[in-house]
Amino acid sequence: MSGMHLSKEFFELLKAIGESKSKQEEDRIIQREIATLKKKMEAKVSKVAIGGGAPPQNQLNANKKKAKEFLVRLLYVEMLGHDGSFGYIKAVELAASSSIIHKRTGYLLCSACLAPSHEFRFMLVNQMQRDISSSSILEICASLIAVTSIITGDMVPAMQSLVVKMLDHSSEIVRKKAIIAMHRFHQLAPEAVERQELIDKLRKVLCDRDPGVMGSSLNVIESMAAVDPKPFKELVASLISILKQVIEHRLPTDFEYHRVPAPWIQMKIVRILAILGKNDSNASNGMYEILGETMKKADVGINAGYAVVYECVRTITSIYPNSTLLDAAADAISRFIQSKSQNLKYFGVTGLAAIVESHPQYAAAHQMSVIECLEDRDETLQRRTLDLLYKMTNPVNVQFIIEKLLDFLRGTTDSFLKEDLTAKVCSLAERYAPNNLWYVETITELFAISGEFVSQEVSQQLMTLIAEGAGEDEDDDADTILRQHSVTIYADLLEKPIAKLPQLLIETMAWVLGEYAYLSADFTLEEILSKLCELVRKGKQLKESTRKFIVTAIMKLVAQAGTCPPQAAKIIDDFSKSKDQDLQQRCIEFQNLITSAPHILAEVLPIDASCEDVQVDPNLTFMDAYVSHAIANGAKQYDKPDDDDDEADYELASSTKASAFKMTPYAKPTKPGASYNSSSMGGVGS
Helix, strand or coil: CCCCCCCHHHHHHHHHHHHCCCHHHHHHHHHHHHHHHHHHHHCEECCEECCEECCCEEHHHHCHHHHHHHHHHHHHHHHCCCCCHHHHHHHHHHHCCCCHHHHHHHHHHHHHHCCCCCHHHHHHHHHHHHHHCCCCHHHHHHHHHHHHHHCCHHHHHHHHHHHHHHCCCCCHHHHHHHHHHHHHHHHHCCCCCCHHHHHHHHHHHHCCCCHHHHHHHHHHHHHHHHHCCHHHHHHHHHHHHHHHHHHCCCCCHHHEECCEECHHHHHHHHHHHHHHHECCHHHHHCCHHHHHHHHHHHCCCCHHHHHHHHHHHHHHHHECCCHHHHHHHHHHHHHHHCCCCHHHHHHHHHHHHHHHHHCHHHCHHHHHHHHHHHCCCCHHHHHHHHHHHHHHCCCCCHHHHHHHHHHHHHHCCCHHHHHHHHHHHHHHHHHHCCCHHHHHHHHHHHHHHHHHHCCHHHHHHHHHHHHHCCCCHHHHHHHHHHHHHHHHHHHHHCCCCHHHCCHHHHHHHHHHHHHHHHHCCCCCHHHHHHHHHHHHHHCCCCCHHHHHHHHHHHHHHHHHHCCCCHHHHHHHHHHCCCCCHHHHHHHHHHHHHHHHCHHHHHHHCCCCCCCCCCCCCCCCHHHHHHHHHHHHCCCCCCCCCCCCCHHHHHHHHHCCCCCCCCCCCCCCCCCCCCCCCHHHHHHHHC
C-alpha cells in the first residue's frame, strides 16, 4: 500500500465501494466516510515547545499529505452523490499551497465541486492571479487550467489582462493553455472580451512556431467565426497555407495518427473554411484546390482519414459550389455507403444528405445503395437513411421511395419512428403525388399500416379530394373513375376484421361509401348497406364519433335505395336511445322522416351533394304560405313588443359609423366632501 501512496483507511474505502452489492450498502459506506472526514477536520494535534506549550493545531494543516488524501476522499463522496461541502474550505486552503501537487489537488476539487454561484470561487480569484504572475511555469499552468473550470462570466475582467499577457510567454505550453483560457472567456462573456485585441492576438498565434499552439488557436477562431465571419475572411490564405503544410507532412511526426498527418488540425481548418467560404465566391475560389488535394490524400483506408474526407465533403457542400469538387465528394460518399462498416455507411448517408440538400441531382445515382442501408439492423443508421430518403424524394422517384417506406413501416415496432415516418409519407404523398388515384391508394394503405399516427387533417384532405376531384369540368370522367375506384377499395376493406381497421380509416370508408356507393360495379347498395350494418353491430369498441359516420352512411344508403331494410331500421332504432345526444337526435329525426315524409328523404339526403353550397334564405320566405294560412284561420299576427332592443342592437352592430364603445370621457371627479359647506359640517358636530 505504501507503493500506491494510499493510507489503509483510503484503501479500505475503495475496496468497500467496489465490493458493495447495492446502492443502499454504498450509501452506508459513504455516510460512515463522511463522519470520518468530519472528525479529521475537528481533530487536533498538540505540540510541546521548549519553554511552554503551543496551541493545538488541526492535523490536516500540519500534514499536507493527509490534507491531499482528505480532498481525494472528499471527491469520492461528491462523485457518489453525497454532500461534501463541509470540506470545501480545505480545498481553497490547499490551492494556496506552495507544493504544486497540493495546489493542483485543491484546484481540482474546487473546479469539480463548487457550484457556479459559490462564494469560494471568488476567494480563488486572488490566488489564481498570484499563480499566473508567478515565475514558475508549473504554477502558471495550474492557474490557467483552473481558470477554464473555476472562473465565471463576472470574473472574466479580473483575469483577462493577465491571460492575454501569457499569449506572449516564452513557453509554448503556457501559450497553448492561455489560448484555451481565452476561448473559455469568449464562451462565458463574449461582450467582456476585447474583440479586436483578441483577433489581433489570434492572427499572431495562428502563425506560432509551435504546432500545438497553432492548433489551439483554431478552436477560438472557429467559435468566433461562427458568430461573425467577416473579421476572419483575410485569414483564408493563411489557413490554406497551414493546411497545405500539414498534408505535405511538414509537421513533426508526433502529430501523425496512423500515418495521417495531424487529422484533428486538418478537420478543424476545413470546418473553418466552410464557415468563411459560405455564400462567398471570392473566398471559395481559393479553397477548391486545397480541398480536393486534402480529400484525395486523406483517403488512405484509415478511419482518421475517412473523418477528414467527411469534413471535406461537408465543406464542399457549404461553400460556393464547384462541379468538379461536388463530383469528387459524391464519389467519396458512394464508397462510404457501399462499405461493410456501419460507421462508414453512417458517414456516407449523412454526407449524401448534405449534398442532396443543395444539389438534388446527385441523389439518383445512389438511390439503390441508400435503400439497402434501410435494411440494416442498426437503428441509428435506419433513422439517418429515412431522413435522407425524405430529402431525396422527387416527382420521378416518389412512387418507388414511398413503397419502400411503407414496407419499412410494416416491419418496425418503434412507435416514435412510426409516428415520424407516417408524417413524412403523408407529406411526400401530398407534395409529389403523380395522380389522385395513386394518392388515394397510398394514403389508404398508410391508414391500414399506421392509422393511429395519421392526423385527422389527412383524412379530411382525402375525403375532400374524392369529393372535389380535379375541380375541372373536363375531368368529370376522371373524377367518376376516382370515386368508383375508391368505393371498390373501401368496400373490399369491409371484409377485414374490424379490429385490424383504425378508427380514422373506418370513418373515411363510411363517408365515401355513404356518398358514392351507387357507383360500385362489384356490390349493390343493399350489399354495402348490409356490410355497414354488420360493421356497427360488431364494433362494440368503436368511438361515438366513428359510429356517427357509419350511421349517417347507413341513412344515406337508405335514402338512395328508397327502402329501409330491417337490419338498418333496428340499428337506427337502437341508436335513437343512445347516450350521445347528437347521434340520438340524428336517428330520431331520420325515423320521423322515414315514417312521416319518406317522399322528401331524397331531398334531405341527396346523392353526391357534399360539395354543393347550401342556399340559405335569411327572410324565411318558404314560410310565407304557412303564415298567411294561419292568419286567415284567425291566428294573431306577431306584434313586436315596444321594449324589444334586438333591432337596435342589430343596427348598432351593422353600422360602420357608430362605435360599440362609448368614447365620451367621464366627468372630472370632485374631492370627497367638496359638496358639503362649512356650515353643514358644523351642524353635524353640533
